[in-house]
Amino acid sequence: MFPQRLDSTVAYDIAKAMMDGFNRHYRLFRTESARAKHRFETRDWHGQQRAQRERIEFYDLRVNECVMRLHKEFKADEQAMDVWEQVKLHYIGLLVNHHQPELAETFFNSVCTKILQRAYFQNDFIFVRPAVSTEYIENEEPRALPTYRCHYPTAASMESEVLRMIADFNLRVPFEDLERDAHLVLEAMKPHFDHVKLRANFQFQVLSGLFFRNKGAYVVGKIINGFQEVPFALPILHNEQGQLVVDAALFGEDDLLILFSFARAYFMVDMEIPSAYVQFLRSMMPRKPRAEFYNALGLAKQGKTLFYRDFLFHMRHSTDKFRIAPGIKGMVMLVFDLPSFPFVFKVIKDYYPPQKDTTREQIRDKYLLVKQHDRVGRMADTLEFSEVGFPRERFTDELIAEIQKFAPSQLEISDRNGDGDIEVVVKHVYIERRMIPLNIYLQEAFDALQARADDPSAHAQLERAVVEYGNAIKDLVAANIFPGDMLWKNFGITRHGKVVFYDYDEIEYITDCNFRRVPAPRNEEDEMSGEVWYSVGRHDVFPETFGPFLLGNPKVREVFMKHHADLLDVAFWQSHKERIAAGHVYDVFPYERDRRFHIQADKALLD
Ligand SMILES: Nc1ncnc2c1ncn2[C@@H]1O[C@H](COP(=O)(O)OP(=O)(O)OP(=O)(O)O)[C@@H](O)[C@H]1O
Secondary structure (H helix, E strand, C coil), rough: CCCCCCCCCCCHHHHHHHCCCHHHHHHHHHHHHHHHHHHHHCCCCCHHHHHHHHHHCCCHHHHHHHHHHHHHHHHHHHCCCHHHHHHHHHHHHHCCCCCCCHHHHHHHHHHHHCCCCCCCCCCCCCCCCCCCCCCCCCCCCCCCCCCEEEEEECCCCCHHHHHHHHHCCCCCCECCCHHHHHHHHHHHHHHHCCCCCCCCCEEEEEEEEEEEECCCEEEEEEECCCCCEEEEEEEEEEEEEEEEEEEEEEEEHHHHHHHCCCCCCEEEECCCCHHHHHHHHHHCCCCHHHHHHHHCCCCCCHHHHHHHHHHHHHHHHCCEEEEEECCCCCEEEEEECCCCEEEEEECCCCCCCCCCCCHHHHHHHHHHHHHHHHCCCECCCEEEEEEEEEEEEHHHHHHHHHHHHHCCHHEEEEECCCCCCCEEEEEEEEEEEEEEEEHHHHHHHHHHHHHHCCCCHHHHHHHHHHHHHHHHHHHHHHCCCCCCCCCCEEECCCCCCCECCCCCCCEEEHHCCCCCCCCCCCCCHHHHHHCCCCCCCCCCCCHHHHHHHHCCCCHHHHHHHHHHHHHHHHHHHHHHHHHHHHHCCCCCCCCCHCCCHHHHHHHHCCC
16 A cells, blocks of 8 residues: 655655665766776776676675665664655655666665565565656757667668768777778678668667677667668677777677577676667567566666566466476586476585585585676576575475475475465575576487488487587687586587586686696506596596596597597697686687688688
């Protein structure tokens, strides 16, 4: 029930203090994102990675600051419930002309849930749904940039318009040859739209913020011609001489989905109205949930809020049951899923077999490391939740028994809200996108080949899995990550056929590993021994020994040795370790190598 009258003397001040807290947060978040341009221009790659990592922490810091202020200035935890009702109403008032109302609502929820008891924040005190619309928000200030710019080229001015579209970003580093790049971009664009018949509405729409990540800056926009809409992204990089080049042109939903994948680090973009960016991006990738765009833009809390709303909605509109996830069970993680929902839920077990010398804290640290690291398209992002309640009747008894056996400390089954519905409450859970575990994907190919030895699609499936698996490991190495446990079952395959790693408990930095050759046997006894007879330090890795675990199947071995034999050679690992330790930041591109303009040009010369 909402108050009829606003009679509290402190409610407005509390609401205003919360809004000030949020505004400070967004100002700092935005400033840090805007600085990405300067870091890009000055090739400060380590600074860019550091900023990407540090920005993730901003939110919790600002929420804690705000909570402290409310305690100190307003004795917030002693305020009566009717005061909180009024606080919310005032806050809604303050949101009316706000440019980030959805983020400010989430901030309100975060602060409230820290101050109020659970029983209260379950109900009307927080924003369970948005109270203020994010549609058609505009920045009316005279000097404000619009969310996107429009260019209206004619047949004759198309190339110069592409050039202007890129030049408009005012990057303070000269291009190697912008005219050449504009020509290449236009030639790459033409097959994607009917460039012979230009309709009245023919235009390029380009988001006015550049998207920065690692060593790249991306122009993101779409071509509109009649009823055709073609999304595009243009990666801009530095060449070896420090001049800028447009490295490639990406088109269509699939290319962009890979660029915005959940397995990559978050972008830095200077945005006044983030919901307008999300709306624009969503028009290009309509099947991707809004939650994932907020995540990709570094607004992780909003991503989490929207994910949870989507999840509750899905629960209400589905009837299937949570079950133990298919595949080989984890030793440290208990994994379950809901067949109709494309995510898995991972709970840290209470105890592990002896070969897993780890603790709950260490595992959480590894997951955090992944969250903050550049995931280079090869490590799934995770959302972390505490105290999640699920309806008991949606769990199989087998799954309940499994959690009771392996993670009893994480489980509570009760009527938490006192509403008569029994809930399964899981204390701590990671949620990540479901993939097909690579061992299952390979087994499907083996089974098909067993039935028909020359089945071409099974051959292709096997080859794709093995080649992509090696590529995934090489990308991880480039990002200074040693996966630790490289078995097939720890990798999954995405909808786009990309192989992604998801088992983080043994992850290490490459620069912390000690890559060694297996020493020569000292005597015959060593040679005949089936055991490891040499001493092995905690960070020792013996690449020669990977083969027996991975390559038992002759066909797998053949493909692997053709494409990735270097992974079994200590020199490969050692040389990467040395380069990274010397400060080199490798490029890992969110597109295939042969999409790069200069590779295409080299190829054309050879043909
Ligand atoms: N994102 C995912 N999509 C699909 N299945 C998954 C996913 N994550 C985990 N699984 C399934 O759950 C199993 C265990 O997960 P995971 O490898 O994370 O646990 P673990 O305890 O760390 O494993 P290990 O015993 O190898 O250390 C996997 O083998 C796979 O079958």
